[in-house]
Amino acid sequence: MGLASKILEGDVSAAAKLISGIENNTPEALEEMNDIYACTGKAYIIGVTGSPGAGKSTLVDNLISYFRSKNIRVGVVAVDPTSAFTGGALLGDRVRMQKHSTDRDVFIRSMATRGWIGGLARATIGAIHVMDALGKDIILVETVGSGQIEIDITKAADSTLIVLTPGTGDEIQMMKAGILEAADIFVINKADKEGADVLKMNLETMLGMKTRLPNEWQPGIILTEAVHNKGTKELAEEIFRHKEFLTASGELEKRQKERTKLELMETIESFLKDSIHEIDKGDYLEKLVDDLAKGRTNPYLATLEITRRLAKDLSQLRSGNRTGGKPA
Ligand SMILES: Nc1nc2c(ncn2[C@@H]2O[C@H](COP(=O)(O)OP(=O)(O)OP(=O)(O)O)[C@@H](O)[C@H]2O)c(=O)[nH]1
Ligand SMILES: [Mg+2]
Numbered sequence: 001m002g003l004a005s006k007i008l009e010g011d012v013s014a015a016a017k018l019i020s021g022i023e024n025n026t027p028e029a030l031e032e033m034n035d036i037y038a039c040t041g042k043a044y045i046i047g048v049t050g051s052p053g054a055g056k057s058t059l060v061d062n063l064i065s066y067f068r069s070k071n072i073r074v075g076v077v078a079v080d081p082t083s084a085f086t087g088g089a090l091l092g093d094r095v096r097m098q099k100h101s102t103d104r105d106v107f108i109r110s111m112a113t114r115g116w117i118g119g120l121a122r123a124t125i126g127a128i129h130v131m132d133a134l135g136k137d138i139i140l141v142e143t144v145g146s147g148q149i150e151i152d153i154t155k156a157a158d159s160t161l162i163v164l165t166p167g168t169g170d171e172i173q174m175m176k177a178g179i180l181e182a183a184d185i186f187v188i189n190k191a192d193k194e195g196a197d198v199l200k201m202n203l204e205t206m207l208g209m210k211t212r213l214p215n216e217w218q219p220g221i222i223l224t225e226a227v228h229n230k231g232t233k234e235l236a237e238e239i240f241r242h243k244e245f246l247t248a249s250g251e252l253e254k255r256q257k258e259r260t261k262l263e264l265m266e267t268i269e270s271f272l273k274d275s276i277h278e279i280d281k282g283d284y285l286e287k288l289v290d291d292l293a294k295g296r297t298n299p300y301l302a303t304l305e306i307t308r309r310l311a312k313d314l315s316q317l318r319s320g321n322r323t324g325g326k327p328a
Contacts, residue, residue: 002032003017003018005035007130015133015134018036019123022127022130025270033126036130039132040129042132043132043139044139044158044243045141047156047159047160047161049154049160049161049179050162051165051168051173054164054189055190055227056142057078059187059189059235060076062224063140063235064076066236067138068106074100074140075108075128075139075140076108076141077139077141077142078109078110079120079144107131107134109127109131121262122266125259128141154182158246159184159243161185162180162186162187163187164186164199165188166188166193166196166199167195167199171203175206183219185222185239186203186222188203188221188222188223191231215249217246220238275310279309279313284309
């Protein structure tokens with residue numbers, strides 16, 4: 001039996017294997033994804049982003065417990081694209097979420113991304129699909145909010161939570177990076193620290209400056225003390241309120257469409273990148289680079305030549321010369 005059918009029967013180790021296959025971009029993984037795809041699209045996806053150490057994992061841990069108390073099955077993808085924090089964060093996540101490790105209705109996966117930025121959004125969406133097919137109702141995606149990748153990943157979520165902490169000036173950095181725009185719900189964590197009220201006021205002012213249509217979602221601001229499990233219920237209720245809003249307004253469908261588009265673009269992009277490296281098993285490219293160095297061609301002419309060659313390869317693929325093909 002293939003991984004896909006095992007996953008559809010709830011096999012956790014098959015799910016873990018397929019996620020590794022997606023990370024490594026194997027042709028088998030692409031085929032398995034094709035097999036599970038029809039059984040995805042049911043889970044609700046919650047993105048949790050914020051600065052390193054803001055308390056995202058602690059919050060996620062609290063939310064897992066809350067959802068489990070409602071008998072909701074939970075998946076978690078913890079993504080860390082910043083290599084400097086990887087070791088600590090992954091270890092931290094494992095320790096923090098360990099209490100759920102014996103619960104078979106909780107599936108947690110950390111994405112080891114040191115030096116591996118390309119394809120991150122693709123692999124994350126892939127992992128989401130696998131967890132969805134595994135029968136998870138809610139999937140939480142934790143990312144460090146530092147740049148473009150997070151903006152892409154927030155596009156993949158149905159509800160995006162931005163976690164801020166008092167006295168750090170995070171909100172200014174995130175506003176500059178355009179991350180605040182992506183928030184559906186603001187979480188002010190570490191509300192036990194001084195400055196939570198000031199941060200709340202600042203956020204309200206920032207939000208007040210934005211003109212919204214009457215039927216547009218107004219991001220809520222929830223205060224939490226994740227280490228003391230305070231504010232979890234309020235946060236979960238705000239997430240459900242947002243979910244209802246999205247469903248009633250038809251926005252949920254739009255977000256799902258946006259996610260599919262991102263997935264398609266990422267998949268095609270990595271397919272093409274791989275195909276370029278596949279051309280003539282690398283030899284062709286090396287010769288071209290030699291020609292470039294010797295001034296016999298230039299990057300523009302070479303690009304035209306490569307794309308023509310690629311088009312030829314791909315048309316052969318379409319006519320069945322290469323079955324299966326290279327994965328995305
Ligand atoms: N004082 C205080 N500390 C907190 C609170 N929530 C979390 N912390 C602490 O903040 C530290 C970081 O928490 P994490 O949950 O690992 O934060 P994170 O955002 O997941 O961190 P990275 O994944 O490394 O970016 C831990 O020592 C937590 O105990 C809170 O409400 N108040
Ligand atoms: Mg974390």
